Amino acid sequence: MVNTKVNLSGLTLDNPVIPASGTFGFGYEFADIYDINILGSISCKGTTKGPRFGNPTPRIAECTNGLINSVGLQNPGVEKVISEELPKLAKFYHKPVIANVSGFSIDEYAYTCSKIDANEQVGLIEVNISCPNVHNGGMSFGTNPNSAFEVTKAVKNVTTKPVYIKLSPNVTDITEIAKACEAAGADGISLINTLMGMRIDLKTKKPVIANKMGGFSGPAIFPVAVRMVYQVYEAVKIPIIGMGGVSTAQDVIEIMLAGATAVQVGAANLVDPYACKNIIEALPSVMEKYNINSLSEIIGGSH
Amino acid sequence: MNQGIYSVLSNEKIAKDVFKMTLSGDTSSITAPGQFVNIKLDGFYLRRPISICDFDNHSITLIYKVVGQGTELMSKLSVETELDTLVGLGNGFDISKSGDRPLLIGGGVGVPPMFKLCKDLIKRGAKPAVILGFNTKDEVFYEDEFKALGTDTFVTTVDGSHGTKGFVTDAFPLVGKYSYFYTCGPLPMFKAVYNNTDTEGQFSFEERMGCGFGACMGCTCKTKYGNKRICKDGPVLVKEEIIW
Structure with missing residues (x-):
């Protein structure tokens, strides 16, 4: 009998598989099709201080082995997330969840995180400083070590739960940003968010996406994710949630070998609503195939 | 919503660039006319959402127009091709x-x-x-x-x-x-x-979709009753709620 349990800053997850923010709503939509309690945790839809409609449509462009999205942090705002969305999820999911928070200023990040920190369903806070789809928001904090440090520090000052900072791959050296977050007291690092991308329609000769550019995700970016997790694992001592194109149980093991303690599955959920379930069910036999008794023992095993 | 392998029973051209495909499989998840299916095609990352033209207990009729590479591939699929399909998506007509x-x-x-x-x-x-x-x-x-x-x-x-x-x-x-x-x-x-x-x-309504089942917020529109996802809260909207 293999052991799929991992420990993420004191939270014991039954398995490392977590649907990534923005690909799973607030989880309850998926409860119609399978028992979502099999999930290690759920990273909820990105939440901001106030409600946001997001970007104009089209927001989606297909790519070879992936897609570009430019949703733009559509969410009902932190008050409604706490009063409506999380209670709906609580009916179906009985484990701690990951709250994913975005903002447009350091004060906003701190405000939203302090509100969500007080919610008992929330086991961990993932601070997104890497959304490529909102102007002057999110990613600008994640592409500069100083502002990444300031956001992390401000959030840590007003929260009690583990804080993970979600990093952008759209930087020259992701390890510099990761080190700044660690120095500011981050409990862990999530990576990678989407890569900036663009498609142009040959018929209209215009960008496919209304906002022109968006975040590229899917299996095509998996090697980039593995590389960056590997680099960040060597640069910091805090745990990593690895993500970026993970689609199979083999991918989960590979990105854990690179250094991830837990793994998020994003784009795959949009193609196959059962993606996380299939990965979780396949994990034991894939572990056996590669002589892995306990997943927690392989974290960073490739170094 | 049901996910299953649906088998192509027929696939023929019925007008300029327009094809009619019938699929065999479980239709129990279809609850109203106006719902759609979302079909996975080899070589394409996202599924193709196609409205349901007709169905009975064990088959679905789809009529689709060739507008891009995905529907072009669909038009060439032969009988007995097996398609990973999500069935019974959207609200449908009341x-x-x-x-x-x-x-x-x-x-x-x-x-x-x-x-x-x-x-x-x-x-x-x-x-x-x-x-x-x-x-x-x-x-x-x-x-x-x-x-x-x-x-x-x-x-x-x-x-x-x-x-x-x-x-x-x-x-x-x-x-x-x-x-x-x-x-x-x-x-x-x-x-x-x-x-x-x-x-x-x-x-x-029609909109470019990511998932087709409400997860990604890729197809959201504003209505008088709040934001709605065309794939899940739609595709059917009532006249009074639409913001033109």
Whole structure:
């Protein structure tokens, strides 16, 4: 009998598989099709201080082995997330969840995180400083070590739960940003968010996406994710949630070998609503195939 | 929603760039006319959302237009090809509102979902009138199928090569009084319908989708009742809630 349990800053997850923010709503939509309690945790839809409609449509462009999205942090705002969305999820999911928070200023990040920190369903806070789809928001904090440090520090000052900072791959050296977050007291690092991308329609000769550019995700970016997790694992001592194109149980093991303690599955959920379930069910036999008794023992095993 | 492997029973061209495909498989998740399926195709990352034209207990009829590489591949699939398909997506039409004389208006590839809707309305005792709008006679399909249901069916073509010349709204005078309307087609047609009626009705929208089942927020639109995902809270919106 293999052991799929991992420990993420004191939270014991039954398995490392977590649907990534923005690909799973607030989880309850998926409860119609399978028992979502099999999930290690759920990273909820990105939440901001106030409600946001997001970007104009089209927001989606297909790519070879992936897609570009430019949703733009559509969410009902932190008050409604706490009063409506999380209670709906609580009916179906009985484990701690990951709250994913975005903002447009350091004060906003701190405000939203302090509100969500007080919610008992929330086991961990993932601070997104890497959304490529909102102007002057999110990613600008994640592409500069100083502002990444300031956001992390401000959030840590007003929260009690583990804080993970979600990093952008759209930087020259992701390890510099990761080190700044660690120095500011981050409990862990999530990576990678989407890569900036663009498609142009040959018929209209215009960008496919209304906002022109968006975040590229899917299996095509998996090697980039593995590389960056590997680099960040060597640069910091805090745990990593690895993500970026993970689609199979083999991918989960590979990105854990690179250094991830837990793994998020994003784009795959949009193609196959059962993606996380299939990965979780396949994990034991894939572990056996590669002589892995306990997943927690392989974290960073490739170094 | 059901995910399953559906097998191609037939796949044939019925008009210019328009194909009819029947699939065999479980249809128990379909709850209303106007819902859609989402089909995984080899070599394409995202699925293809296609509206359901008709279904029975064990088969689904789809009519689709070749508009890009995905639908082009679909048009070449042979009988017995197995397709990973999500079935029973979206809200579909609410037939309880129809009254005795509903008007069904389909434009181009907006025609297919009108067919099962029409059959269901007839089954509950309504006498639907149907307007089918196309650009030109080469694109016309399903005129005979609607007439075979015993409905008053009017066809319009923009160039006048078949039926009434002009847009679907040019056939409104031929229909006379109607109790309610249901429509699916391109946005300019929706606006024309909206501007030419005092009756309440339902519009089935199209939008570029990521997942097709409500997870990604890729297809959200604003309505008077708040944000709605075309794939999950739609594709059918009622007239009163639409912000034009």
